[in-house]
Amino acid sequence: MISGSRLSSLIGGAGFVLVAVAFEASGAAWTVETLVELIKDQRETSVGFEEATYSSLLIQPVMSRGVLRFEPPERLEKIVTTPSRERYVVEGDRVTFESERRGVKHTVSLEDYPALRSFVEAFRSSLTGDLLQLRKVYEVSMDGSRGKWTLLLRPREPSGKAVVDYILLTGSGGRIATIAIRSPDGDRSVMTLLPGAAR
Amino acid sequence: MSRPRAIRLLWVLLMGGGMWLSVTQVVVHSELSDLLPEGTTATQRLLLNQARSGLAGRILLLALEGGNPDELARASGTFSERLRASEHFTLVENGAQDLRPPRRGIVYESRFLLSPKVVPGAFSSDSLRRELEHRLDDLRSPLAPLVKETIPEDPTGEFFAILSTWSGGDRPGKHRSVWLSKDRSKALLLVETKAAGFDADAQAAIQQEIRQTFASLDVQPAHLQLLMTGAGVFAVEAKQTIEREAWRLSTAAAALVLLFLYVSYRSITLVLLSLIPLTAGVMAGMLAVQGWFGFIHGITLGFGITLLGVVDDYPIHLFSHLNARGSAPVVMQEIWPTMRIGVLTTAIGFAALLFAGFPALTQLGLFAVIGILTAAVVTRWVLPVFVPSWFLPRSVSPTLPGKLERLTGLKPVIPASIVLACATLLWSHTPLWETELASLSPVSDAKKQLDGQLREELGAPDVRDLLVIEGQTDENVLQYGEAIEVKLQTLRASGAIGGYDLVSNYLPSRRTQQDRQSHLPEQSVLKRNLDQALKGLPFAPGLFAPFVAAVESARTQVPLERKTFQDTVLGARMASLMFEHEGGWTAVVPLRRVVDRKQLTETVAGWNMPAVAYVDLKEESNALMNAYRDRTFLIVLCGLLAISVVLALGVQSLSALGPVLTPIMSALAVVTAIVNVSGESLSLFHIATFLLVIGLGLDYALFFNRQEGSEEGRSRTLYGLLVCSTTTMLVFGVLAGSSIPVLHAIGTTAAVGSFCCLLFAGIMAKKELHASA
Numbered sequence: 001m002i003s004g005s006r007l008s009s010l011i012g013g014a015g016f017v018l019v020a021v022a023f024e025a026s027g028a029a030w031t032v033e034t035l036v037e038l039i040k041d042q043r044e045t046s047v048g049f050e051e052a053t054y055s056s057l058l059i060q061p062v063m064s065r066g067v068l069r070f071e072p073p074e075r076l077e078k079i080v081t082t083p084s085r086e087r088y089v090v091e092g093d094r095v096t097f098e099s100e101r102r103g104v105k106h107t108v109s110l111e112d113y114p115a116l117r118s119f120v121e122a123f124r125s126s127l128t129g130d131l132l133q134l135r136k137v138y139e140v141s142m143d144g145s146r147g148k149w150t151l152l153l154r155p156r157e158p159s160g161k162a163v164v165d166y167i168l169l170t171g172s173g174g175r176i177a178t179i180a181i182r183s184p185d186g187d188r189s190v191m192t193l194l195p196g197a198a199r
Numbered sequence: 200m201s202r203p204r205a206i207r208l209l210w211v212l213l214m215g216g217g218m219w220l221s222v223t224q225v226v227v228h229s230e231l232s233d234l235l236p237e238g239t240t241a242t243q244r245l246l247l248n249q250a251r252s253g254l255a256g257r258i259l260l261l262a263l264e265g266g267n268p269d270e271l272a273r274a275s276g277t278f279s280e281r282l283r284a285s286e287h288f289t290l291v292e293n294g295a296q297d298l299r300p301p302r303r304g305i306v307y308e309s310r311f312l313l314s315p316k317v318v319p320g321a322f323s324s325d326s327l328r329r330e331l332e333h334r335l336d337d338l339r340s341p342l343a344p345l346v347k348e349t350i351p352e353d354p355t356g357e358f359f360a361i362l363s364t365w366s367g368g369d370r371p372g373k374h375r376s377v378w379l380s381k382d383r384s385k386a387l388l389l390v391e392t393k394a395a396g397f398d399a400d401a402q403a404a405i406q407q408e409i410r411q412t413f414a415s416l417d418v419q420p421a422h423l424q425l426l427m428t429g430a431g432v433f434a435v436e437a438k439q440t441i442e443r444e445a446w447r448l449s450t451a452a453a454a455l456v457l458l459f460l461y462v463s464y465r466s467i468t469l470v471l472l473s474l475i476p477l478t479a480g481v482m483a484g485m486l487a488v489q490g491w492f493g494f495i496h497g498i499t500l501g502f503g504i505t506l507l508g509v510v511d512d513y514p515i516h517l518f519s520h521l522n523a524r525g526s527a528p529v530v531m532q533e534i535w536p537t538m539r540i541g542v543l544t545t546a547i548g549f550a551a552l553l554f555a556g557f558p559a560l561t562q563l564g565l566f567a568v569i570g571i572l573t574a575a576v577v578t579r580w581v582l583p584v585f586v587p588s589w590f591l592p593r594s595v596s597p598t599l600p601g602k603l604e605r606l607t608g609l610k611p612v613i614p615a616s617i618v619l620a621c622a623t624l625l626w627s628h629t630p631l632w633e634t635e636l637a638s639l640s641p642v643s644d645a646k647k648q649l650d651g652q653l654r655e656e657l658g659a660p661d662v663r664d665l666l667v668i669e670g671q672t673d674e675n676v677l678q679y680g681e682a683i684e685v686k687l688q689t690l691r692a693s694g695a696i697g698g699y700d701l702v703s704n705y706l707p708s709r710r711t712q713q714d715r716q717s718h719l720p721e722q723s724v725l726k727r728n729l730d731q732a733l734k735g736l737p738f739a740p741g742l743f744a745p746f747v748a749a750v751e752s753a754r755t756q757v758p759l760e761r762k763t764f765q766d767t768v769l770g771a772r773m774a775s776l777m778f779e780h781e782g783g784w785t786a787v788v789p790l791r792r793v794v795d796r797k798q799l800t801e802t803v804a805g806w807n808m809p810a811v812a813y814v815d816l817k818e819e820s821n822a823l824m825n826a827y828r829d830r831t832f833l834i835v836l837c838g839l840l841a842i843s844v845v846l847a848l849g850v851q852s853l854s855a856l857g858p859v860l861t862p863i864m865s866a867l868a869v870v871t872a873i874v875n876v877s878g879e880s881l882s883l884f885h886i887a888t889f890l891l892v893i894g895l896g897l898d899y900a901l902f903f904n905r906q907e908g909s910e911e912g913r914s915r916t917l918y919g920l921l922v923c924s925t926t927t928m929l930v931f932g933v934l935a936g937s938s939i940p941v942l943h944a945i946g947t948t949a950a951v952g953s954f955c956c957l958l959f960a961g962i963m964a965k966k967e968l969h970a971s972a
Contacts, residue, residue, distance in 0.1 A: 053339045057350060058737045062335050086336070102333060111373030116341050159376060163344040183344045 032142045033131060035149060035174075040129030042174030045070060048194035055187045068193070070127050076120060090120050118160035119181070122153055122167050126176075138167070148172050203584035210475075210581050217482045225489045229441040229497035230399050230434065245667065245780060245787075255662035255789075256396025257289075257775070259429035260653040261388040261409070265422045268383050272375035274416060274423055275386035279377075281412050282390060287405045289771040290391035294371070294378035305763060307358055311753035313707060314357035315364060317715040321355070322725055322750070327732035330355045335736065352745040364704045371656050380656045385426070387657050391771070396430035399438040406435060428650040433642045440641045441497040444937050449504030452930040456511055459929060463922045464518065464592050472590075473514040475582050480510045480574030484566035491565060492558070499562040501934075501942055503570060508930030508949070509545070509891065510574035512898055512923040513538060514582060518592050519919025520912070527586035534905075535579055540849035541901050542575040544842040545894030551838035552887060557827050559941070560887055567891075599914045609962050613865050620872035631871075632828065633880035634821050641939040664796070665814045666699075666788035666803065669780075673761060676777060676784045677708035679810050686806060687788075695799065697792025702776035705769055712758040722751045828883035835889050842893060858904055862959030863896035870952045877947070884944040891945075892952030895927060900960040924957040 046069040052061040066080040080086040085100040095116060098105045110117045118137060125134035134140055137160065138153035153167040161184070168180040175195065182188040263274050279293040311317055320326060334354055337346045349358055371378040371387055378387040390409075394401035406427060413425045460470050484503050488495045516538055520530045549571065552564025624631065633639075640647075653659075666683070670676040680703035690696045707715075720728065725747055733743075761777075764770035777786040793799055796815055803813040847856060867889055874885060902920055931953065934946025 051339070053343075055338050055343070055347070057338065057347065057739055057742055059739050060737045062339055062737060064339055080339075084332075084336070099336065101336065109373060111376055113342065119341055163341075185344065185347070187338075187343065187347070189339070 030146050030149075032140055032151070035142060035151065036126060036129045036131045036134070038174035039126055039171075039176060040174075043070065043127050044195060049191050050194060051189055051191040053187075053189040056185065070123070073128055074124070076123055095120075118155050118157075118164055119167075126151075126169070146173060206581060206584050210577075214479065214482070217479075217486060220486055221482055225485055226494040227497055227500060228494045229438040229445075230397055245785060256430040256434075257392045257394070258396075258659060259390045259392060259406075259409075259427060259431055260650070260657055260659060261390065262380070262385040262426040262653055262656075263388075263413075263423055264385040264426065265424045266420050268374045268379060270420055270423070271379065271383075271386035272377045275377040275388060277416055278413060279388055281416070282388075282409065285408060285412070287393055287408065288390050289393055289768050291388065292378075292390070293386070293388040294373050295376050305759070305767070306361060306769070307353075309753070309756065309759055310353060310357040310361060311719060311750060312712040312715050312756060312759060314360045314715075316355065316357055316360045317718055319718050321718060322720050322728060324728040324731040327355070327728055331732055331736055331738070351742050352749055354743055354746055371658060378657070385656070387653070389657055389659060392431060393771070394431075397434050399434045402431035403435045403438070406432060426649060426653070428646065428653050433640065433646065433650075436643070436646060437641045438497075440939060441501070444939055444942065445497040445501035445504075448501055448933055448937055448942065452504055452508070452933045455929045455933065456508065456926045459926055460511070460515075460922070463918075463925075466590075466592060468587070468590055469518055469592060472582065472585060473511055473518075475585060476514055476574040476577040477511055479577040479581075480570040483573035484570030487569040488562050488566050492562060495566075496559065496562055498559060498939065498941055499566055501937075501939075502563050502945060503566045505930050505934050505945070505949070508927040508953075509895060509898075510571060511926050512895075513542070513575055513578040515919050515923050515926075516902065517578060517582060517586075519915045519922070521586075521590070521592055522911070522915070526588060527583035527590075531579060531583045536849075537901050537905050538575070538579075540846060541894075541898040542571060543849075544845050544897050546571050547841045547845060548835075548838040548890040548894050551834040551841070551890065552831075554834055555827070555831055555887070557831070557883070560827075560831065560883070563887065571894075599917050600910065603917055603961055613861070613959055613962060617865050617868050620868045623872040623876055627875050629875050629878055630880045631875065632825070633882040634825060638880075639824075639882060639884075639940050641941075643938070662789045663815065663817050664696075664790040664793045664799070665816060666790065667812045667814050668786040668788065669810050669812075670784050670786075673777060673784045674709055675810075676786045677703045677706060678710060679808065680786055680788070681708055681711055683788075683806070683808065683811055690799075690802070695794055695802070696790050699791065700776065700789045702773055702786045702788070705773050705776070706759060706761065706764070709758045709760075716754055716756070716758075719750050719754045721754075722747060725750055824883070828881075828886060831883045831886045835886055838890055839893060842897065846897070855904070858960075858963045859897065859900040862900055862956055862963050863893055865959050866892060866896055866952050866955035869955045870948055873951050874947060879944070879947075882940070882944055884941045885948050888945045888948035888952070891949050892956065895924075895949070895953050896956035896960065899924065899956050900963070903960045903963075920957065924953050927953040 046067055048067055049065070051064050051066075053064070054061045063082075064080050065082045066078065066086075069075075069077040069079070071077075074090075074092050076090040078088040085098075087096075087098040089096045090110070093110050094107055095110055095113070096105065096107045110120060121133065121137045125131070125137070131140070134153070137157070138155055141152045143150045143152070149171060151169040151171075153169070155161045155164050155166075163183055165182040165184045168182070169176055169178070170180075171177045176193055178193065179191045180188060181191075263271055263278065266274065275293045276295060279291050279295065282288060282291045306313060331354055333356070334346075334350050337343060337350070346359070372381065373379060374383065379385065380387060392402070392405050394405060396402065409427065410425065457470050457474075460473055461467065464470075481503055485495055485500070488499060516534055517527065517531055520534050521527060522530075525533070546568050549564050549567035552560045553568070555561055555564065668676050668679045668683075670679055680701050684701060684703065687696070687699045687701065691698060703711075719725075729743060729747065761770070761773060764773055776788070777784065779785075790799075796818075800813050803811060843856065843860065846859060850856065850859070870889075870892060871881065874881065879885075899920055902916055905916060928950050931946045931948075931950035934942050935950050937943045937946060
């Protein structure tokens with residue numbers, strides 16, 4: 001784990017130098033490509049989050065807190081600590097879901113849950129800088145400046161559209177600040193990332 | 200009008216009438232299930248009933264191949280949508296079902312009676328609180344859009360609890376949400392037809408429709424291919440094979456026999472004359488079977504034609520004895536005593552098959568007995584009056600007896616071949632007896648292989664292991680089912696079985712439904728509990744009014760019955776898992792991945808529930824087949840005994856029995872060995888054909904031993920015998936080339952048997968010929 005993060009910070013550092021050199025050469029154009037590259041370079045292996053879920057069934061949002069972890073290229077983990085412990089681990093095609101409150105542990109295939117798959121694709125491809133893959137699943141559009149940007153993802157496939165209207169990421173530089181997900185019926189969740197809060 | 204003329208006229212009238220009846224009345228079936236026996240025990244009858252119309256038979260496995268995974272997934276989606284639009288299926292699955300919102304309807308409406316979670320205390324404020332917190336978790340989860348809709352009406356999650364008890368089995372992996380094989384070269388689909396698997400006509404139409412639907416898909420890349428397998432596909436292939444071969448083989452056999460007769464005697468007249476008893480025999484056999492059974496099976500018909508190989512001996516005997524001295528009626532009168540014993544004994548042999556209790560064999564037996572007797576009678580009384588007075592078959596080389604005498608030196612061949620046959624059987628690696636029912640199926644190995652492969656991929660194994668629950672009423676059976684559910688859960692948890700499909704999971708007994716109703720609180724109590732449970736939770740006020748109303752109406756709801764589900768997918772599933780059977784009700788519980796069958800047998804016996812039994816279908820069906828084979832064997836022995844008695848009475852000397860019976864018994868031993876060496880094990884059809892061999896052998900031996908009184912007469916007799924046996928070998932040789940195992944078994948046994956009988960009878964008869972000369 002330690003050597004892994006060292007390695008990735010090493011690679012990240014090297015990437016940053018390269019990107020910086022590229023900026024110099026291209027006159028610092030602000031494009032989706034540069035943004036995604038930057039996110040990849042500045043990502044952290046784990047980051048705290050706070051999520052608010054708004055639903056038409058609820059009079060106030062449900063709040064939850066936890067940690068997101070990413071181990072490139074495939075492993076993605078969402079640990080909810082409050083209000084109760086839950087854990088989603090995505091490894092390749094397998095998703096393991098554990099809930100303390102329900103006393104269950106399921107492992108399912110992403111292929112069985114296309115809804116889940118579109119989230120995972122969004123995270124994975126933005127975090128690994130794989131814009132090609134991201135564009136395969138979503139229509140990608142960016143707004144704003146390097147200091148304050150928004151990245152809008154809209155699913156291309158009907159299976160994705162059935163559960164996600166859009167995913168909106170905001171941030172500054174290579175750092176993601178919030179991830180908002182809106183479903184077609186208007187319900188949404190807003191996740192605020194808290195760098196450094198994970199440890 | 201003279202007597203011969205009257206006979207001819209009568210004959211023409213009878214044949215005309217017979218022909219008319221054959222064309223208008225005879226119904227030819229080719230479904231294999233028509234040949235299955237009724238079964239002697241209740242379990243066997245149940246099993247056969249399942250084989251005919253059970254769920255396993257109604258499932259077709261489909262695969263699309265020849266594209267990349269994305270193309271396959273797209274084609275699978277469009278294809279299954281189109282198939283769902285058809286009326287012929289109760290189910291079309293391609294893996295994409297999870298995408299669609301949960302199906303509403305009767306199950307959703309009746310969730311409080313169907314859910315296993317409705318137990319005492321399920322609607323207390325504590326339980327409700329717990330469930331509501333889970334719903335909050337659901338709303339936070341990425342799958343919220345899928346469950347959100349049901350929350351106001353079903354906050355306790357009864358509907359999903361019901362779905363989770365329904366058996367899914369092992370399912371294949373997916374790509375773009377449709378099933379794909381492990382190597383990702385095929386998209387997989389599973390359809391359940393309304394028609395029974397053995398209903399070959401309906402299945403043929405449905406499979407044609409599936410192919411047409413596939414061909415009309417516009418999304419497919421041109422090289423995409425459709426593969427299809429399942430009991431229904433097998434039934435159609437079996438039917439087509441039987442129909443094709445019955446006609447092809449009988450045409451070939453008939454043509455060969457007639458051609459050979461012509462070549463042997465160079466006389467069109469003779470060929471036409473021999474047709475008289477042949478056609479009469481076949482027609483009478485066909486009409487007799489039709490009259491008794493109401494239909495004739497394609498296999499019986501195919502076999503019937505091969506009777507030609509036996510009954511053509513009768514006219515040949517007549518022709519071979521014709522000479523310038525006597526007219527046909529006189530000659531017939533002379534040889535009739537010898538022929539009569541042959542005919543009677545052969546007919547007695549086949550009559551034994553009438554008691555086989557196996558429709559296939561009973562039909563064969565009846566056809567043979569009537570066919571042989573008719574042909575013999577026609578040869579005796581009709582044929583001679585048709586023989587023109589000028590007709591004389593060409594003379595035969597008088598050196599023939601001399602040539603045959605050289606067989607003397609071969610005398611040691613008989614004991615040698617018996618010893619060799621026994622040794623072969625003792626040291627052979629091929630089992631003597633066929634114990635696999637499946638080996639009788641005319642379905643090609645390639646098809647069976649594809650079937651095995653797709654079943655493995657789709658996790659839809661052949662149904663082999665069943666629990667059978669029996670009760671007086673459907674309610675009894677459902678209650679028993681509920682009683683064993685816990686035991687089955689334990690077995691699954693311990694890994695002894697992979698899963699099960701229990702009818703009471705779809706339809707709980709009336710008693711259980713009423714119990715559940717009694718656990719539903721009154722409206723005021725429920726409201727109070729709910730209010731308490733909701734304290735501090737952010738749900739919108741009044742959100743759960745639909746839930747309260749639904750519980751209230753469920754309290755007085757009429758319990759569900761089988762009829763409620765009629766004409767639905769679930770109804771079809773229930774009907775396949777539970778049905779009326781022999782005045783009572785029976786449920787079958789298919790088990791998946793049984794690890795240790797012996798252990799399971801003991802476990803189930805240990806439950807001490809006489810209403811529940813474990814059945815290994817494969818074992819059971821093979822046992823059934825073996826029981827019939829043993830019975831057939833016994834029948835053949837009885838037939839042989841009866842034949843010996845008649846023979847002893849006929850030849851009026853026990854010492855004369857030796858030269859007649861020895862060649863036959865030796866021939867049977869050699870045939871058994873040759874069949875075994877060729878890698879086949881004896882099935883009941885081989886055994887049944889032994890009767891035919893015995894009949895043929897008798898005929899040869901009797902004529903070999905007949906005293907002729909002249910060198911020329913002996914020449915004719917021997918020539919006749921050679922022609923007889925050659926036609927027999929030709930006909931059965933054709934049959935041996937059949938791809939239908941039943942006909943192949945009959946063909947090989949009879950062809951080899953006929954040859955051995957002739958050879959051995961020739962060797963044994965030599966001395967008698969000398970004595971008469």
